[in-house]
Amino acid sequence: MPILILALVLAAAGVALLLLDKRQRTNQLDGTTPVESLESPEPPTADEAQEAETFEQHEEGLASAENAVEQEPASVEKDQVATEAAIAEQQQEAPERKNEHLLRARDLVPGSLRRERKAWGERHQFEYTKQDDYLADEWMRGAAALGAAPKDIVAGFVHGHEMLLMDLGGINVMAMRTGAASDIVVDFRRIGFAEEHFSEDLIKVDDVEGFEMFATDAGVGKRLIDERLEVALEQVPEEVTAAWMESEWVLAQTTKHARGAQWDAMLAPLAKLADCARVLPPRSAAMQVLRVAELDPSREIPEPPQPEPTGPTLVPDHEEIQRPHIQRPEEPVELPSRTRSETLGEVDHSALGADEVDAIADGRERPLLDKAQARMRRDLNGRSTIFGDEEANE
Numbered sequence: 001m002p003i004l005i006l007a008l009v010l011a012a013a014g015v016a017l018l019l020l021d022k023r024q025r026t027n028q029l030d031g032t033t034p035v036e037s038l039e040s041p042e043p044p045t046a047d048e049a050q051e052a053e054t055f056e057q058h059e060e061g062l063a064s065a066e067n068a069v070e071q072e073p074a075s076v077e078k079d080q081v082a083t084e085a086a087i088a089e090q091q092q093e094a095p096e097r098k099n100e101h102l103l104r105a106r107d108l109v110p111g112s113l114r115r116e117r118k119a120w121g122e123r124h125q126f127e128y129t130k131q132d133d134y135l136a137d138e139w140m141r142g143a144a145a146l147g148a149a150p151k152d153i154v155a156g157f158v159h160g161h162e163m164l165l166m167d168l169g170g171i172n173v174m175a176m177r178t179g180a181a182s183d184i185v186v187d188f189r190r191i192g193f194a195e196e197h198f199s200e201d202l203i204k205v206d207d208v209e210g211f212e213m214f215a216t217d218a219g220v221g222k223r224l225i226d227e228r229l230e231v232a233l234e235q236v237p238e239e240v241t242a243a244w245m246e247s248e249w250v251l252a253q254t255t256k257h258a259r260g261a262q263w264d265a266m267l268a269p270l271a272k273l274a275d276c277a278r279v280l281p282p283r284s285a286a287m288q289v290l291r292v293a294e295l296d297p298s299r300e301i302p303e304p305p306q307p308e309p310t311g312p313t314l315v316p317d318h319e320e321i322q323r324p325h326i327q328r329p330e331e332p333v334e335l336p337s338r339t340r341s342e343t344l345g346e347v348d349h350s351a352l353g354a355d356e357v358d359a360i361a362d363g364r365e366r367p368l369l370d371k372a373q374a375r376m377r378r379d380l381n382g383r384s385t386i387f388g389d390e391e392a393n394e
Contacts, residue, residue, distance in 0.1 A: 113172065113256070114152045117165060120260045126156030126163075135164075141185060141199065142244050143171040143253045159271035165263060173253045174263065176270050181248040182280035186221055187214040188233065188243040209233035211243075224279060232272035237265045243273065247283075250274045 121128045131151045138144075148169030156163050162177040187202055188211040202214035205221035211233055215221030236243070239258040244251055250273045252266060292301070336342065369375070 114167070116259055117152055117154055117167075117172075120263055121154035121156070121165070123260075124156060126154050126165075129153045129155065135166075139168075139175075139246055139249065139251065141187065141246050142242055142251060143168045143173050144251075145199075158267050161271050161274050163267070163270075168253075171253050172256070172258055173251055174266055174270060175249050175251040176274045178245075178248050178250060178274045178277040180278055180280075181283040182245075182277070183216075183283050184220050184245075184280045185216045186224060186245040186277075186280070188212070189214070190241050193241045220280065224276065226276070228272055229276050232269040232276065235265075235269040235272075237262045240266065243270075245273070245277045245280065250277055 118128050130153075131149065132153055133149075135153070136149045146169050150164075150166040150168050150173075152167045154165040158176075161179075164175040166173055166175070185199075185202070187199075188208070190211055191207070201216050203216070203218045203221075205213045205215050205218055206225065207213065208225060209230055213221060213225070215224075233243075236252070237254075237258070239254045239262045240252050241255060242253050250270060252270055254262065254266075
């Protein structure tokens with residue numbers, strides 16, 4: 001009901017305004033004026049006098065401005081030059097804005113990043129695979145914190161390191177293998193980019209080349225900072241928002257606008273970070289698993305030696321040894337002894353040295369000369385001369 005009353009009041013006011021406007025237009029067309037105004041003109045009010053004074057001041061200001069323009073033409077020319085320069089800058093910025101809009105529109109096209117990644121791998125003669133099940137459990141930090149499996153993987157070798165470029169949970173990630181696993185995790189985050197997934201075990205170490213450096217061990221992280229690390233972080237493109245060292249890998253994630261040029265620029269600094277990661281403490285031997293089934297065939301590996309027991313041990317009961325039955329004679333047997341002489345059996349007495357066996361040579365036989373063989377004859381009738389050396393010297 002109140003709304004209806006308000007509508008009626010507004011309608012009446014509108015009709016009154018229309019009638020008043022019509023009446024004013026009719027008076028203007030007829031050229032008539034009210035008689036009262038002609039007979040007794042009213043004096044101007046204070047508001048009308050103030051408006052007249054303001055109008056006069058405005059006219060004086062315009063006149064002074066015209067005089068200033070006539071007197072100072074150089075300032076006008078300067079303003080025109082500045083205006084033309086601003087217009088030229090706007091015309092130059094227009095193509096850049098247009099290209100930026102085109103890049104953003106390209107990013108919105110489904111599958112554009114996947115096709116760009118595949119084409120980049122073909123230019124570098126790298127291998128492309130849709131997915132790899134072995135990489136599902138390799139990483140747990142950064143973009144892999146949500147447990148997303150990598151897909152659209154480009155694999156190759158760059159600067160002596162195995163390189164992977166992949167899609168990890170909708171984020172473009174490049175990884176390089178360091179060659180040595182470590183239990184220490186080092187995380188680099190670009191200042192100004194908020195990280196969604198932050199691990200509670202990370203401790204801030206320092207700010208290095210526009211990155212906040214975190215590590216699971218602050219002492220190890222401080223020892224990692226050197227000239228190589230600073231140069232590598234300085235060369236990282238601006239599209240890289242975070243990088244981290246995990247296990248035997250160094251990974252870096254980028255924005256959605258990163259393409260082939262930025263990926264090429266990431267290869268060298270990421271390889272330097274992989275070299276820097278070799279100073280991290282190696283993983284303990286207890287955590288390493290030797291996969292013998294994946295190695296080349298070889299001889300059988302013996303079982304490792306068992307540790308000797310240090311405490312008391314239980315001795316098992318021995319089985320009874322079966323011994324043969326021995327039947328001993330009733331009278332003991334007399335054994336020979338050296339304390340007494342004893343002759344056993346019959347022995348014939350014979351002269352000492354008189355043996356029935358003939359001698360091998362009796363000196364009667366002479367060897368027959370064989371004239372077919374060369375032989376040197378020696379004269380053995382003479383005396384030996386080796387014993388007369390002293391007499392000859394005297």
